[in-house]
Amino acid sequence: MTAAASAARAALAPARIKGCCQPVAPGLPDARADNLAALHKALGDPTRIQILHILSTASEPVCVCDFTAAFDLGQPTISHHLATLRDAGFVTSFKFGIWAFYRLNPAMSEPARAAVGQIR
Amino acid sequence: MTAAASAARAALAPARIKGCCQPVAPGLPDARADNLAALHKALGDPTRIQILHILSTASEPVCVCDFTAAFDLGQPTISHHLATLRDAGFVTSFKFGIWAFYRLNPAMSEPARAAVGQIR
DNA sequence: TGTATCCATTGACAGTCGTCGATGGAACGC
DNA sequence: GCGTTCCATCGACGACTGTCAATGGATACA
Known part of the structure; x- marks a missing residue:
């Protein structure tokens, strides 16, 4: 080990005698990590990004029939993606006659809002 | 249909004669949607959020052995999650002796940086 | 040189996800 | 009422994901 490397190691892993491991902060509450992961998982598909x-x-508000016309996917698939986004809190829906309309959820959580703001 | 509902429909779907469908903006370039989806998919797991x-x-920088100590998961699983985050551009790694260290990628994309900033 | 430690990779397996075809309920117009 | 349109749900199927045990390469140290 060179002197430079030795110095680097001292800077990186001070007081790591037997091996290098040292305790790490326990991290986020599990529920918080689960919520954030679920939020991002709902964004993990190009169709839902679109x-x-x-x-x-x-x-x-946009009609479901407009989505089915915009994508090269079947109607059940579009419905499934919209339900996923609704379950994750990104959108809300209402029915009007035989049509269903979707729009961004005005009560979206702050991390969700930040993520949607990056879709440009 | 009540008069109020009729007015609401006119506001929601003007000039939608035969059905309600009207063209919708073509949306993001496919490559952009794919990139954003891949980015969020990498965040779609609580362990990677942690x-x-x-x-x-x-x-x-944090040693891999510290992660394996912090989570109740096997070492290959931790290695897999770290590789996923590295492939998505969130982290970089370097080896030092027998240890591997990871840190946030200073050249992270802007959407990635925004997402990481929400992990609190 | 030999041994021990750390970590990436491989192969396997159960569970989840994206997609489709088929079905059924709800609302409209005749 | 009756047929039509829209859309959510169900069942099924292939693909992908998270996890583990086993393996192997690289490095450090005696």
Whole structure:
């Protein structure tokens, strides 16, 4: 080991005698980590990113039939993606006659809002 | 249909004659949507959220052996999660002797940085 | 040189996810 | 009422994901 490397090691791992391991902060509460992971998992699909992009640039609620026309996917698949986004708190929906409309959830959580803000 | 509902429909779906569908903006470039989805997919696991939390609060690079001690998971699983975060651009690693250290990637993309900033 | 430690990789397995076709309920127009 | 349209749900299937045990390479130290 060179002198430089030795100095680097001292800076990186001071007081790590037998091996290098030292205790690490316990981290986030499990519930918090689970919530954040679920939030990001809902964003882990290109179709759902596109849906949120459409909703974040739309001035009005968007009809499901508009989504099915915009994507090369079956209607059940679109419905599934919309339900995923709704379950994660990103969007809300309402029915109007035979149509269902979706829009961004105005009560979205702060991390969710930050994530949607990056979809540009 | 009540008069109020009729007015609401006119506001929501003007000029939607045969059905309600109207063209929707084509959306993000596919590559952009894919990149954002991959980024969020890498955050879609509580263990990886915890890892990023530890790294974002650590003042020094953190040794893999510290992660294996902090989680109730096997060493290959920790290694897998760290590789996932590295492939997604969240962290970088270097070896020092027999130890491997990880830290937040200083060249992280802007959406990635925003997401990590929400892990608190 | 030999041994021990650390960590990445491989192979395997159960569970989850994205997608589709089929079905059924709800609302509209005739 | 009756047929039509829209959309959520169900069942199924292939692909991917998280986890582990086993393996092997690289490094340090006696």
